[in-house]
Amino acid sequence: EAQVTQNPRYLITVTGKKLTVTCSQNMNHEYMSWYRQDPGLGLRQIYYSMNVEVTDKGDVPEGYKVSRKEKRNFPLILESPSPNQTSLYFCASSRTSGTSYEQYFGPGTRLTVT
Amino acid sequence: SQQGEEDPQALSIQEGENATMNCSYKTSINNLQWYRQNSGRGLVHLILIRSNEREKHSGRLRVTLDTSKKSSSLLITASRAADTASYFCATAGSGNTGKLIFGQGTTLQVKP
Numbered sequence: 001e002a003q004v005t006q007n008p009r010y011l012i013t014v015t016g017k018k019l020t021v022t023c024s025q026n027m028n029h030e031y032m033s034w035y036r037q038d039p040g041l042g043l044r045q046i047y048y049s050m051n052v053e054v055t056d057k058g059d060v061p062e063g064y065k066v067s068r069k070e071k072r073n074f075p076l077i078l079e080s081p082s083p084n085q086t087s088l089y090f091c092a093s094s095r096t097s098g099t100s101y102e103q104y105f106g107p108g109t110r111l112t113v114t
Numbered sequence: 115s116q117q118g119e120e121d122p123q124a125l126s127i128q129e130g131e132n133a134t135m136n137c138s139y140k141t142s143i144n145n146l147q148w149y150r151q152n153s154g155r156g157l158v159h160l161i162l163i164r165s166n167e168r169e170k171h172s173g174r175l176r177v178t179l180d181t182s183k184k185s186s187s188l189l190i191t192a193s194r195a196a197d198t199a200s201y202f203c204a205t206a207g208s209g210n211t212g213k214l215i216f217g218q219g220t221t222l223q224v225k226p
Contacts, residue, residue, distance in 0.1 A: 004156075031212050033212060033213070040218075042202075042216050042217065042218050042219070043157075043202075043214075043216040045213045045214075048212055048213065050212070058213060059213075088154070090156060090157065092157075094212060097212045100144070100145065101162075102147065102159035102162055103147075103157075103159065103212075103214060104159070105149075105156040105157040105158070106156055107155055107156045108154065108155060108156050110154070
C-alpha cells in the first residue's frame with residue numbers, strides 16, 4: 001500500500017530535549033516536505049527536499065533541522081524544542097518537485113513541549 | 115497572509131443535501147488542489163484543477179475554477195455523514211519549491 005508513515009504519532013516532551021520525528025514513504029517520490037498545523041494559522045511549510053541530499057527552508061524553519069540521506073526517509077529534528085513548537089506535524093511527499101502532482105500526507109505527529 | 119481563503123468557515127447540512135465551499139486566492143497559479151482532513155488526521159488529496167481548466171469532476175465532487183476572479187468552488191453532491199471533515203484549498207507558491215499554500219479550511223458537518 002502506497003503510504004507516508006510518521007513516528008511517533010504522539011509525543012510529549014520537555015523543553016530542550018532533542019527529538020526526531022521520522023518520515024518514510026514507499027512510493028519512490030523525489031519530493032518530500034514537512035508542515036506544521038496550528039489553529040488559526042493553517043498549514044505552514046517548515047522544510048522541503050527536492051531529492052536526496054537537497055533540502056531547503058520553507059516558511060517557518062527556525063528551530064528545526066532535516067536531512068535527506070535516502071530517498072524514502074526525511075526526518076525532522078528538533079535540537080532544542082520549545083513550547084512554541086507544540087503543534088501537529090505532517091510529512092508529505094510528491095512524485096517530483098513543483099506542484100503539478102498531488103501530495104501524499106502522513107497521518108501526523110502531535111507534539112507537546114512543556 | 116494565506117494565499118487561499120475558504121468560505122464559509124463552517125457549514126452544517128443534512129445528509130443528502132449538496133455542500134458548496136469556496137476558495138479565493140491572491141496571485142496567479144499553475145493549479146489549485148482540494149484536500150480533505152478528518153479530525154486530527156492527515157490530509158487526503160481530492161482533486162487538482164489546472165489553470166487552463168474551468169471545471170473538473172470526480173465522483174460526487176465537482177470543482178470549478180475562475181482564474182479571472184481568482185476563485186474556486188468545491189461542490190459535494192448527495193452528501194453523506196462520512197463527508198464530515200475539513201476541506202482545504204491549496205495553491206502553489208512562487209518558484210519551484212513544491213510548497214502548497216493552504217487556506218484556513220471549511221469545516222463541514224453532515225448530519226445523518
